[in-house]
Amino acid sequence: MFAGLYIHIPFCLNKCPYCDFYSITDTSLHAVFLDALITEMQLIDHEGLHFDTLYVGGGTPSVLDVTSMERIIEFAHQSYPIDIASEITVEVNPGTVTLEQLKVYRRIGINRINIGIQSFHSNNLRFLQRSHSVSDINQTITWAVKAGFEKLGLDLIYGIPGQTTTSWLSDLQQAVASEPQHISCYSLIFEPGTPLDDGRLKGYVVPLSDENICNLYETARTFLTDKGYVQYEISNFAYTYGIESQPLNPEHNQSRHNLKYWSFAPYIGLGPSANSFIEPKRFWNHSSIEKYLADLADKRRPIEGIETLSQEQMMIEAIYLGLRQTKGISIDVFNSMFGQNFHARFKDTIEDLAEKGLVKCSQSHCALTPKGMLLLDSVVAVFT
Numbered sequence: 001m002f003a004g005l006y007i008h009i010p011f012c013l014n015k016c017p018y019c020d021f022y023s024i025t026d027t028s029l030h031a032v033f034l035d036a037l038i039t040e041m042q043l044i045d046h047e048g049l050h051f052d053t054l055y056v057g058g059g060t061p062s063v064l065d066v067t068s069m070e071r072i073i074e075f076a077h078q079s080y081p082i083d084i085a086s087e088i089t090v091e092v093n094p095g096t097v098t099l100e101q102l103k104v105y106r107r108i109g110i111n112r113i114n115i116g117i118q119s120f121h122s123n124n125l126r127f128l129q130r131s132h133s134v135s136d137i138n139q140t141i142t143w144a145v146k147a148g149f150e151k152l153g154l155d156l157i158y159g160i161p162g163q164t165t166t167s168w169l170s171d172l173q174q175a176v177a178s179e180p181q182h183i184s185c186y187s188l189i190f191e192p193g194t195p196l197d198d199g200r201l202k203g204y205v206v207p208l209s210d211e212n213i214c215n216l217y218e219t220a221r222t223f224l225t226d227k228g229y230v231q232y233e234i235s236n237f238a239y240t241y242g243i244e245s246q247p248l249n250p251e252h253n254q255s256r257h258n259l260k261y262w263s264f265a266p267y268i269g270l271g272p273s274a275n276s277f278i279e280p281k282r283f284w285n286h287s288s289i290e291k292y293l294a295d296l297a298d299k300r301r302p303i304e305g306i307e308t309l310s311q312e313q314m315m316i317e318a319i320y321l322g323l324r325q326t327k328g329i330s331i332d333v334f335n336s337m338f339g340q341n342f343h344a345r346f347k348d349t350i351e352d353l354a355e356k357g358l359v360k361c362s363q364s365h366c367a368l369t370p371k372g373m374l375l376l377d378s379v380v381a382v383f384t
Helices: 027-043 066-079 099-107 122-127 134-146 165-177 195-201 210-226 256-261 289-297 311-324 331-338 347-355 376-383
Strands: 003-009 051-058 082-092 112-118 152-158 182-187 229-233 236-239 267-270 275-278 281-285 303-308 359-361 365-368
Touching: 003 066, 003 256, 027 066, 027 267, 027 289, 051 066, 051 256, 066 082, 066 099, 082 256, 099 134, 112 134, 134 152, 152 165, 152 210, 165 182, 165 210, 182 210, 210 229, 267 281, 311 331, 311 365, 311 376, 347 359, 347 376
Parallel strands: 003 051, 003 267, 051 082, 082 112, 112 152, 152 182
Antiparallel strands: 182 236, 229 236, 267 275, 275 281, 281 303, 359 365
């Protein structure tokens, strides 16, 4: 099984009020961070792993200059056995990238771009405090295609206060009109400790009702399915047609890297706050660039914690990760991995959830229904 490599770039032009990913806005640390990152690459023993995905996320990776990005990709290849046919992805935000920058990305081997557009409506962008405009979005998409990217992903957010089914459908229509190979639709989450949640607690921000959020989710599912996008995970849709509308392998446009997180594949994370998993251990880096830099200056791996998962913990994670995917839990894989009979162990649970219309199970798979996808956490809790 191939492994995945993730690199976290912890820099943003400004901090979005809803985001709880680790990032900072101090651009003066770019150079020292890059040196530390390369040191970290050299310190980590890849333990015989071979990689077929590399994902550069953040933060906003595109705030780095192209020379820095080129150096990151070059040292990743020098430090790890990365397959020649690997999927190499970089996240970019509109307004932080140029056509020439994207051309360099393509030249150095990056073959997939994810653009964090969030919305095609100015009022939504203002609410989310995004630094880009609708014009920036359209320009970035045009440039990505012109630079030669054949794998283009767009990220959208729904559940924004004031958002209607009509305005959300307009976002989806404009996204599809750009002909991306991949679309992600994420529900706005009021993460504890973020300025957005603070506004909710103080009454400045009124979230949409659960019913409205469910309606927006169903709108996305129905619309994107009708337009040839297949949902393969709760938030992710991949286009299933190629040139002249010929059907593709269903997995052709899926994010190979993200699939690793949902299938117990090993992955290594580099950079502040990055997580790694090599069964049965999970370990994670400091969510502090100061601690990260200090450890690497002394040639120490910047690990904040390590957890060894018990079989029971692994089993619950397998259920959670399997149910996130529309294909569901593979019964044979589950039984083989844990020495269990899935149907026998969870017979009463499955029957109860099926009666409520939340899961559908066969001899080979157990998956959530569309209704069940809206209640993932509640469904998984029943299995514990």
